[in-house]
Amino acid sequence: MQKDVKNLSTTYNAREVEKEIYKFWEDNEFFKANSQSDKPPFSIVIPPPNVTGILHMGHALDGTLQDILTRYKRMNGFETLWLPGCDHAGIATQNVVEKNLAKEGKTRHDIGREEFLKITWEWANSHKTKILDQFKTLGASFDLSRARFTLDEGCSKAVKKVFVDLYNKGLIYKGSYIVNWCPRCQSAISDIETEYETEQGHLWEISYPLKDEMGAIVIATTRPETMFGDVAVAVNPTDYKYKDLIGKKCVIPLTGREIPIIADEYVDKSFGTGALKITPAHDPNDFEVGRRHKLPFIKVIDEQGKMIARSEVHPELHGLDRYEARERTIRMLEAHQVLVKIDEHEHNVGKCQRCNTTIEPLLSEQWFVKMEPLAKAAIEKVKDGSIKFVPKRWEKNYLMWMENIRDWCISRQLWWGHQIPAYHHNETGEMVVALENPDPKNYTQETDVLDTWFSSGLWPFETMGWPDVNSPDFKKFYPTTTLITGFDIIFFWVARMITMGLEFTKVPPFSTVYIHGLIRDELGQKMSKSKGNTIDPVLSIEKYGCDAVRFTLASMCTYGGQDIKLSDEKFEFGRNFANKIWNASRFVLMNLENKDFELDLNNLSIADKWILNKLNKATYEIVENLENYRMGEVTNILYDFFWNSFCDWYVELSKIEKNESVLTFVLDRFLRLLHPFMPHLTEQIWQLMPIKKETPAIMLSSYPKYDEKFNFEEDSNAMELVFEAIRSIRNIRSSFNIAPSIKVNLKIQGEKELYKKVESYLKRLARAENIEYVENAEVKQSASTVVGNSKIIIPLAGLIDIKEEIQRQNKKLLKLNTEKESLSQRMMNEKFVKSAPLEVVQKTKARIEELSSEIEVIEGLIKSLS
């Protein structure tokens, strides 16, 4: 860590500093939470990144926001725990390991379950530190000593308990239902893991001959290959076209099996032919129809997506892939002249979220969680405000999903995951659901594992020692305070944590859910490796510095939680700010002479009062906005205060006349305010400051608070007036191209007392030479400006073109006149005067008076110029 103020580089070397500072924090164990502390708790659990993953911008944003909040709360006197960890990511991880095996020409079946799990564990163990290490480069102040993994022993214990309890309560059941089957993953997946894509397909109309009489019924389908699994043809009961056919039988072409024609409300008369083939084993809607009518289920496609060799399926198709079977079926139907019509048809096809393979809906025996009873409390607790979403609109989204929730298919035919704690008797087949195998000799455990989200759904409490409710962490830090995540996993994760948390701990697992937008590329497209439009946060951090990346990301978080369009260059914003802070601080530090920086409120200049007043106001607004998760707003205030107030004015003024106690006070407070956003930079500078410190690190210091004793409203306003005068003079200089090296004289009419106090400021910042106070100024050969109640005249004989000055003044006059006119008109409107609030009317009146006097002065100026 830099200790010597004299040799600081003129540009901020972010990475060098950041690595050292992070190490300093880590070595001192400043991130470690103490469950025995008396301080009030603040806890937050990380959305566990996949163990397969590498840090992406989404993590960077998510992590930044979590760290900002954690650091802010820590500085506010809370015992803070930010708990890190990884998700075992069932399918994703298994995919990776299987791919590696495939390179050796092997499949998981070749090596067997035990060996496969051994390899996968090795792989997971070697990778799980990687992503958390990358989080460290973000400056994450999480407690790594508490890092967890969703497949570790503790989680496994929690998962088993939850499963067994839910089973015993009748909320988990096993049964044959239509599920979303991924033929590539060789597993069932849940409804929300199925994504629908619009595809251009066909609508085939096929004629099913009637039995025992002439004629046929024409059905429409997008999947002719499933016709062999048909168990009925359904029509709408009110459809007069088919009225007479209901109850009769028809014959499936090609195989000649007889099926009934039934009536069901579900059928849409206007779609296709109005007649629908019912295939309960391969379509969720048909499944429902089949159940209503007590029809049989004939499965014709297997788990590989191949046609099953059974008598109902045409022998030519046995073993064929579903798509090939489709082609063959069509050709056969054509040959038999029962293919009536082919239409182009756009429809939605379900895809596996993980591998994008087209889902095969099929009948399968799986485990499900009955969600409806669990959802009740989860709905209630959000409705009654016990759990609050920020921004609020996500509540609606959550509630809509919860209120229409369907059962959750939790079993996966994978090897990597929590094995379902159900045991089957080797001979009788009897099933026992229990925490332990009742008798390993005679019982064999179910081979299916649980959906990854089943264990992630327990994350806030399984990581705190639950089911041991007396564990210190659970007692101190559960429930957690805030959850920070993106909207894309509200259903997958947030909703499940809420339901499970309420069911098993009786309290909401967190009180606030802060939802941020998603990171997108410059064109607003989702970032993905396959598109090649990703920005690697690790590289951005190397290039711009971690603090720069953090500050930039935070600045892009809007109140509405809009998605963030990002490009690498945007980080220049944060980098420039970091460099500005570095240099301004360097200046302050290099110019300190005193040893005692005690602030003396009775000995302040007008500029000191102004900056203290500004800082105090900024503090108030920053805290207010932080409490309301408006990170972008906070960064704006920090940036504006430091750059536009502190650097542009106060530091400049301090070159004329400096108050070291105010300089150090303001810098110290600003660094603390900024610390959650730019932790390393602020820590480094703070460590260099020769002030009295109550803590060994800024990250442990107290967060500034608004304090009324710094309200210097009147002096501040006067100071602002002076700044306006300086700006006006600079403006005049600029418009007449007066070189900085040329000094000007000023004649000031009015506000003598004020300007007398700040003469030195005017001299330096407006490059003024002599300042004269006059009663009635001669303006010939001069430029002038009106500021408040005073007039400033700059004699510029030889330097200006009078015509230009008249033009300049006229332009100003026009502006003022336009404003005055519109305001006057408003005042003439009786209704306005009557109905607008008194305050507004008075303000308008005052502004008109102000404008009038300014206009008068300028008119006088123009008159005397010409």
Next chain:
RNA sequence: GGGCGGUUAGCUCAGUUGGUAGAGUAUCACAUUGACAUUGUGGGGGUCGCUGGUUCGAGUCCAGUACCGCCCACCA
């Protein structure tokens, strides 16, 4: 089909009790006056998607409409 978001300066976006529009960036001019060129100073640039309504007054509230994006549902 249902729901949600967006449309404001060339670009990226702020603007939450309705009181005549802001930032960053880009651009133009000037400047190397010892914290900083990752800089300083000054300037130009917007009828706030469109139409109507409420109101003394609308970027802000209401209704409708167009376009872009997202989510849910899944009529085979």
